Each structure stands twice: as structure tokens, then as C-alpha cells.
Amino acid sequence: MKTWFHSWRAAIRIARRDAWRSKGRSALVLAMIALPILGVSALDLTLRSSELSPAERADRTIGAADARFSDPTYGGVPIFQDPVGDMNTPAKDYGDMAWPSGPTDVSKAVPAGATVLTDTSGSAKLTTAHGLLSTDVRELKAADPIARGIMPLLEGRYPEKNDEVIATSHFLETSGLSIGSTLSARNFDRPYRIVGAYEIPDALKADQVNALPGAFHAPYAKAVEKAGLQPPGATTTYLVRKPGGFTWNMVKEINTKGVVVTSRAVLLDPPADSEVPLYQKDGWGNYESSAAGNAAELAALGTVVGLAMLEICLLAGPAFAVGARRSRRQLGLVGANGGARSHIRAIVLSGGLVIGVAAAVTGTVLALILTLALQPVLEETMGQRFGAFDVRPLELLGIALLAVLTGLLAAIVPAVTASRQTVLASLTGRRGIRRSSRVLPLIGLTAVLIGGAIALFGSMVSEQFIIVAGGSAIAELGVVAMTPALVGLFGRTGRWLPLSPRLALRDAVRNRGRTAPAVAAVLAAVAGTVAVSTYMASTEAQYEAEYEARLPYGAVSAFVMEEGGRDVPAVREALQRNFPVDVRADVERVSVGKPGCEPWSSEAGCGRYEVVIPPGNECPLYVSVPGGGDPSDKFTPEQRRKLLTDDWRCNEPGSSGVIYVDGGLMVGDAKLLKVLGIEDAGAEKALAEGKIVSFSRSQIDKNGAIGIRRITDIAAADKASEEGRPAPGKVSSIPAYRVPGDPKTYGLQALMTPATAKAAGLSTVPLGAYASTDRMPESEARQKLDGEFNKLGSNVEFHLEEGFVNENSIILLALAIFAGLVTIGAAGIATGLAQADAEADLKTLAAVGAPPRVRRTLSGFQCGVVAAMGVVLGSAAGLLPAMGLRLTDERERIRYHEQSVAEGWSTDLTPPDLPIVIPWETLAGLLVAVPLGAALLAALVTRSRGALARREAT
Known part of the structure; x- marks a missing residue:
């Protein structure tokens, strides 16, 4: 009596022999499934080995x-x-x-x-x-x-x-x-x-x-x-x-x-x-991550794993279909000898099982070997030694089962297709009449509409990005389900194409069972790339709009705050020697206490200074009150908003700079004004007359002077601040000149010459230099300057103003290359299947006088057609999640802005606008270069002449 066990054992033996006969195809599918298993298993081994046990942690501590x-x-x-x-x-x-x-x-x-x-x-x-x-x-x-x-x-x-x-x-x-x-x-x-x-x-x-x-x-x-x-x-x-x-x-x-x-x-x-x-104690609870946060992480992880498995199945499915097509005579013999359709399905599914098990074993073993062999490299990269090489068998088994499951899922569609073929069609090689499913496109369209609605809800109503991601994933799966129908629509464009691309397109439409999975695989890879690229490009555009230059373009600054500026002269000389300096402005800072004291130091013998703001010029929102607390709490939101918008004391314009000194006070000369692009003859004259040049209205008292308080007792000053009193210390009053208008000062609020500081009894120490350049310094000059700074041993705060720099361009390029490789791989698999299916057609073309190059040309266009259809559909599908996530970010920013305005903390009444930018260069590369590259590659690796045909045995 034969049982299911015997039939499956026989099916597995047949599948194993077939996989061994077709070593190239089997190795390709095995590699596709084993590589993710290798990576995930190696990551698991690395993370587990790097996690120290309490005893190991105690030994190191x-x-x-x-x-x-x-x-x-x-x-x-x-x-x-x-x-x-x-x-x-x-x-x-x-x-x-x-x-x-x-x-x-x-x-x-x-x-x-x-x-x-x-x-x-x-x-x-x-x-x-x-x-x-x-x-x-x-x-x-x-x-x-x-x-x-x-x-x-x-x-x-x-x-x-x-x-x-x-x-x-x-x-x-x-x-x-x-x-x-x-x-x-x-x-x-x-x-x-x-x-x-x-x-x-x-x-x-x-x-x-x-x-x-x-x-x-x-x-x-x-x-x-x-x-x-x-x-x-x-x-x-x-x-x-x-x-x-x-x-x-x-x-x-x-x-x-x-x-x-x-x-x-x-x-x-x-x-x-x-x-x-x-x-x-309040505020010190041992809070664990919330259940909602854990659920969101698990959902995100499940989505990534699911999409990765879908991608592998879509890529491997056509390869299993190749095996089923090439073994159709063998499968027909099984049916002719009494085998049921379930036996046919079992044989094809066993192919997925055999490849999945082999991939699981191969990936897991290679992960163990590579992790052990690369342990020193991994430790150096992570910056810490492993505790013990920790192997978790259950975790590795779970990862390996994913490979088996992926292999089985990839073989399901080819198994069902093979089992539906009649014995006569299998033995004679005839394809019969095939009809596309009319239900699957409707299911796909429904999924697209539901997924799009969920993503729209997440971006317009909810604040959970996981909803946008989930809705986008559902919509993408719907597009995948609609792929066979969409491939049919692409076929209608063939009437305007030349012979070879028209044959390739009609062949792809006629054999949707092999074309649709490959197109869907390309679609999934390109959609992810387009989504990430669009989101990154939009974020980059936002950062560029929000970017505030810290110096004029091409200007440079270098400062040393340590050891009383001991290394400042060497820094200035190195800057002058290595950079194309046009104007160099040397600056100093006011110092109180011993020469080696750093700013804000609380060590004995060190002090600080402060620019005195006259009581009538202080913004009421920031005036300290006795007993501490936030002084703005005594105002209503409407009062705070009115102060910030209407009171000049609370809305003085400012700008970010390359370094902070108390009161924005620098000690230098008129060269600094020239480097910063500030043109005012009155300012240069005031510096020559021994006045302080000020860009802040609040710093100047009613007598037209600025007060600078030297604080030698820091503890007493801190206590006075807590009590709402002025800090104790001697105040030097220096005549001031206020620059009219609101020029961009890059953080500079006040400037006086060293002679003025000395006359006021203020000690100064070297701080660094600003410099303008006559051209943008080259990379070699920057490297030489960095080398000289490193030899000094001091922490040099260096800045070269290059404007906004796109830091994500290399990432966008890497994503485009990755999508291109996946696209070419998927299209190549579909082309291999097309050649297996179209062998008779190619022989017919040769018989009627078609030149040998038609075979190579047709293969190239078959690959290019699959790549082009997948890229077009993937580009459209990838825009939805990116736009949804950007709209979610915009809603969050608008909500925060409205709250800030309502509570009186913001003077900017313009709501934020987060742009959505489509990376046309990336899309152009995907839409043009990838299909063209896939077509050329397929044409190059295809032989012009096929093997001689022999007459089929009858």
C-alpha cells in the first residue's frame, strides 16, 4: 500500500536528481535564497556574541x-x-x-x-x-x-x-x-x-x-x-x-x-x-519600552522580512518555472503512468523544498564559518571584543526555516501551473490555450485602493508612520497582483515598434506566467529604491531651504580655546600657509583669571565676564526672578506672542556663528568686518576712535556705552543669579557705536580692538582667526592643514563655509546601483526562461531565413522589455509611500508650529512647508540606463547560433 510518505519521498528524489542535473539554475536559486540567510545568521551570531553576560561585564569593568x-x-x-x-x-x-x-x-x-x-x-x-x-x-x-x-x-x-x-x-x-x-x-x-x-x-x-x-x-x-x-x-x-x-x-x-x-x-x-x-523617585523610574513601541518594531521587522521573502520568491519563481518547463516531458510521463495532479505538484514543490533546505544549510554553515574567521575584523569594526562565541540553535533554526519556506513559496505557482497542463501537451511540447485570471487583477485593484486609502489616512489623519508603511505595502502587493493584466496593456504598444522589440514584447505578453513574476520582482526592487530616494531627496531639499550659512561662502575660521590660546599663532600661520587667504582677521577673547583658564571654567582662580544688558533693555520673558523658575510663566500665551512680535527687546535679529563667546564679543580690528562682508564706514571709524562696534540695540545703555562685568567669584555670581540679583564684579563702561540696519553678522554682536580692551582694563588671550579666500580651497590643501593641526595636539575648532552640501548623493547612487543589479538579475532570469520557451520559435525564424543576429537581438529586447515594464511600474508604486511619509512629517511639524504659536513661543506665523521632491536623475537612470544595460548584457551573453535541432521522437 502506497502512502503520502512514499509519494513525497519519490517526489523529493526526482527533484534532487533534477536539481543536480541543472546545476547552473539550481546554484542561482540557491544563492538567491542562501545569501539573505547567510547575512541574517551572521548578524545574529555577531550580535549575540557581542552581548556580554553579567559576569563578563563585571570582569571588564x-x-x-x-x-x-x-x-x-x-x-x-x-x-x-x-x-x-x-x-x-x-x-x-x-x-x-x-x-x-x-x-x-x-x-x-x-x-x-x-x-x-x-x-x-x-x-x-x-x-x-x-x-x-x-x-x-x-x-x-x-x-x-x-x-x-x-x-x-x-x-x-x-x-x-x-x-x-x-x-x-x-x-x-x-x-x-x-x-x-x-x-x-x-x-x-x-x-x-x-x-x-x-x-x-x-x-x-x-x-x-x-x-x-x-x-x-x-x-x-x-x-x-x-x-x-x-x-x-x-x-x-x-x-x-x-x-x-x-x-x-x-x-x-x-x-x-x-x-x-x-x-x-x-x-x-x-x-x-x-x-x-x-x-x-519621580522621574527616575526604570521604564521599559512600551508595548506599542515593541509592536511597531515587530511590525516593521515583519514588513521588511515579508517584503524580502516576496522579492526572493518573485526572483526564484521564474527559475522554478524554467525547471518545470524543461522537465515537462518527465512530468508528462509521470501523468501517463498513472500519476495524479497532486504528484506533479509534489515534484515541483519538492524542487523548492530541496533548494530551500540546501540554501538553509549552506547559509547557516557559511555564516558560522565566516563569523568565526572574521571575528577579529568584526571586533575591530565594532570596537570591542566578543564575550564568548554565542550560538543560539533555536534562532538559527528559525532563520533557516525562512529559507525552506521561501523555497516552497517560490515553487507554488510553477507547481500549480505544471499540474494543470494535460499529459498530451506535456509529452508533445504543445502549450495549449492559456487564459489569464480575471479575478486576480480585481483583487489587485482592490488592494491598491485599500492600501492607498490606508496610506492616505496615515498621512492625513494619524501620526503613526507604520500605518503609511503598511498601507503602501498593501498597495504595492496589489500592483504585483495586477502585473499580469498590466503586462497585457503594455503589449498594445507593440504595433509601433520594430520587428525585434515587437516580437519580444508579444512573447512577454503571450507568456505572462514567466514574465509577470520577473516584472513584479523588478517592480518591488525599484519601488523601494524610488521610495527611499524620493524621501531622501525631499528631506535634502528641506535641509537646503533651512540651511543658514555660518560664514560668507569660501570664508574660514579656526579657534583654540585651550591653554590660553597657546597654539593660536601656529594655527594662524598654518592657515595662511596652506589656504589661498585673501584677508586674515586675527581675533582674541576677553579672559578673567589665570591665563590657562578656559571659558566657563569653574576651577579655582578662574573667572568669567558678561556683557551687561541695561535693565530697561532686557526682554521681560528672560529676566530671572528670585527663587528660580521660568520667568515667562507669569505671562499668558497672548502676552508672550505680543512681546515676541511687537517688543524690539524680544525679537532682535540674530544669526548663528562658528563659535560662541559671551555676549558675542570679539576682540579684533576692521579686517574682521571685511571678512564677514560688513560694509560700514562708521564702524571702521568707531574702532579707530576706541569705541565698541555693536550690532545689538539691547547692549547699549542710555549713555551710548556698553558695560562689561568681570566676575572673579563664580560661586557668588551663581548664587546671585538664583536670587535674581546682578552678579558681583567690576563693570567697565566703554563708548559704543551701533551699526544701522540689520546686517548679517554670523554670530558677531560686538567688536572692539585690543587697544580698547587694554584701556578698559580687560585682559585678552589669543582666540584664533577668520579669513576670506580668493577661491575655494582644494582637498589637498585641507588635508595638509588638518595634518598640521593634528601635530599641535590642541582641539582646533575649524570651519570652512562651503554652503549647503548634499551628503546623501552617494547613498542615492548606491540605491540606484542596487536597484539596477536586482533589475538586471530579474530580467536575466526572465530572459533565460523566454529562451527556453522560445527555442522552437527561434528555429522557425532561422528556417525562414532570419539572420543569426536575430537570436541575440531578440534576447536583448526580451530582457530590456521585462526591465522597462518593471521599472515603469516600480517608479509609480514607489512614490506613494514617500509622499505619505513626507505628508506625515509635515502634519507633525504643523502641529508643533501651531502649538508654539498658540502658547506664544514662536514669532514666525508662516506654517512650515515640507517639499516633496522627485529625484529625476535617479528615475532617469532607472528608466533609461537600467533597461538599456539589461538589454545589452543579455545580448552580449547570448549565442548568435543555437544548437542544431533534431527530429522529435514520435
């Missing part, structure tokens, strides 16, 4: 210690922290009171009898083979067993003396140094010898140097202070080992002493959220 103690700088007040130790806040709610700050004596929180290892981190500019490099410097006894795992040694040895260091491999590569080289720091003449190389497993690209505790930071700070500069700060944490470790209750007890604890025991066994006091 705290080594072999039981905990790391650190100072949150709250002055020792009790705190709350999360179990990991990343978040913390004072336990007390201070409200409007002064927030606690200051160092905490962490050593007092260490239990008696515990072993402690200090870990101090800071930064310094270290000498290299190329100049200077800003580098993290860490003081940790790395050879101690407690530090095991924090910085694994790659070669050499750990430091044993105070003049020895080890460095990360990335630092050695970047600096040009090696083991045995010496290095030192800027303003510090003590040499250190490199005795080893190590890595930080979680930051392989970090530039770091390690020394013994006390060997670098303390003497370096003294040397920097001796040079009259502000030394960089350093932070110290404590690695603690204690028998029994630190439980969560012990961590909370230590938190009462104002110390943060990262405990190994807590990392391995974290407490419930209800046991974490921090999570019970």
Missing part, C-alpha cells in the same frame, strides 16, 4: 574586585543609585534650594579589612612621532590580581617603575611609537619608557596610556601650574575586594555616605525594581 567605589561629587550627602551604578541622584529632594556639590571622601566608606586598589584617570597632550596627541592617562597597578581583565596585556610587560608606562595598541598605531620608545607630555619634561602594549576589551580604538599610581598625574599637575596654566582634572575610583562581596543592602548602606558602588554580586543578581529606592 571591575576586574577581579568585588566592587568599584566612586565619587558622585555631591559633597557626601546620601544618594540613591541604580543597581549597575550608572545613574544616581541625592536622596533628598532639594527643589529650589542649592544643589549639593563637592568632593566626597570615598576612603571612609571602604569597610575595614578590605583590599583597595586606586584607579585614577585624566588626560594630557603626549608627545608622539608626529607631534602631540590628546590622550587618556590612567594610573592603575595593572599587574595586580585585582585588576585582572580590565586591561589585558598583548605584548611586553606591565610597568614596574615610575618612569615606565604601557599603551594601548591603538595609541601605538596612531602615535607612530612602539615598545621601547619614550614619550613625555606638553609642559612636562619627564620622559617615560613604553614597556608593553595592552587593549581595553570594550574600547579597542581608545588612545590610552597606563602608569603606576602616583607616577604621572601629580607631578604633571605641578609642572602645568608652574607654567602658569590650569592643570587638567583627574578622577579617582577605588577597586575593593572583601570576603563575601557587597550585597544590595550593603550598597544602599554605603550610598548613605554619598558613595556610588558598582558591585559584582549585584550585577550577577540584581534586585527587583521595587527594592531600588531610585526607581521609586
